[in-house]
Amino acid sequence: MTDFDAEARAILVGNDRGGYTVPTKGLYPYQWNWDSAFAAMGFAAFDADRGWRELESLMAAQWPNGMVPHIIFHEVDLGYFPGPDVWGTGREPATTGITQPPIAASAVARLFAADADKARLAALYPKLLAWHRWFVEYRLDRGAVCITHPWEAGRDNAPDWDGAMASVDTSGVGEYIRRDTAHVNPEMRPQKADYDRYLAILYFGRDCGWDEVEIADNGPFRVADPSMTFILLRACRDLAVLGAELGEDTEEIEGWIAVLEAGAETLWNPEAGHYDSRDVRTGQFAGSLSCASYLCWYAGLVDDRMLPKLQSVLARVRYAVPSYDPDGPEFNALRYWRGPVWGIVNYLISTGLAEAGHMTEAARIRDDTRALIEVHGFYEYFDPLEGRPAGGAAFTWTAAIWLIWAGQADIGAN
Ligand code: GLC
DSSP: OOHHHHHHHHHHHHTBOSSSBOSBTTTBOSEEHHHHHHHHHHHHTTOHHHHHHHHHHHHTTOOTTSOOOSEEESSOOTTSSSOHHHHOOOOSSEEOSSOOOOOHHHHHHHHHHHSOOHHHHHHHHHHHHHHHHHHHHHSEETTEEEESSGGGGTOTTOGGGHHHHHTOOOTTOOOOOOSHHHHSOGGGSOOHHHHHHHHHHHHHHHHTTSOHHHHHHHOSOOEEOHHHHHHHHHHHHHHHHHHHHTTOOOHHHHHHHHHHHHHHHTTEETTTTEEOOEETTTOOBOOOOBGGGGGGTTTTOOOOTTHHHHHHHHHHOSSSOBSBOTTSTTOOSSSTTSSOBOHHHHHHHHHHHHHTTOHHHHHHHHHHHHHHHHHHOSOSEEOTTTOOEESOSSOHHHHHHIIIIITOSOOSOO
């Protein structure tokens, strides 16, 4: 075990709040959905029981309709805005009313490989199935997964949403006090115009009682997104394997996989020559080459059309993978999802590349992630040009991907 391994473990243990992990102290004081899935994978490297508990606490917050919320507000913390009172979901424990990337089934697959506890798998399986079914029932547009709020994609202020966000009416938002900019440098965070829109969309959901049909028909924001589509596709493949392990009939999941594969193709922007987000309200592509575009391999698609674009981007940055095209008009090396490198996305991209046999690119992405962590520490994200660390420190998911991938010798079998 290296010192970095020990530090990564200590970060996970230090961010443990008793059955769930916070992403980092201060800035994010609650349980976040996809952060928890990465945390579980990290725990699987040294404490499988704690890994299972992470996912069990996440899935315990599932809504009756199958949705698994993006934040679970276990204990009120006034240092975070918008908190439970703003979301008004009436759930116990309180949660937000939107979801996040469905990594959980893939995390369960990893945990099960480390600790083949069939009883725990059998308890989680129907919940995962219900969550995936919720996506298929409420969130598909031509087979691609839609987000109803930028926070659902986990890529909060990506340029991908700029077009769709521009038409969100913020006239009813009023005054509010942000908390995030008290914890970290405002230059690294979304701007006020973004926050006004995040709240306008939130208020729409709250005011209709989080009615998915009303949100689909009249919500202010609906974008079909490659990251959600590719991640759900992968999660369905992993869930089908888990179902087979339990002797379940997986025909329904196989059907979803076929639908999502067709949906992924609707996200191919032929003019730009890459996977892209599509505004469902206008039918327009975003024209944004983002880190989500490279998740096609992780989705298990046999499709190398993105390879030249990836190689070109790798040649233009010191540290891969920038969350947005470094030569794009909206690129900003420090502002959150508008340029910086995110270790968890690197892990997903590199895993897919390795599985598809693109070992050079997979290794480059792993090595860059490792170097960033070794030189700067377990930060939330990093500048792709100079490697400057950004956002929160001692970050759970950065520690987790160190333990399962960035700090490991073998990059193939993740
Ligand atoms: C930010 C990120 C999101 C993450 C959350 C907690 O909102 O954009 O992806 O889940 O922080 O780490």
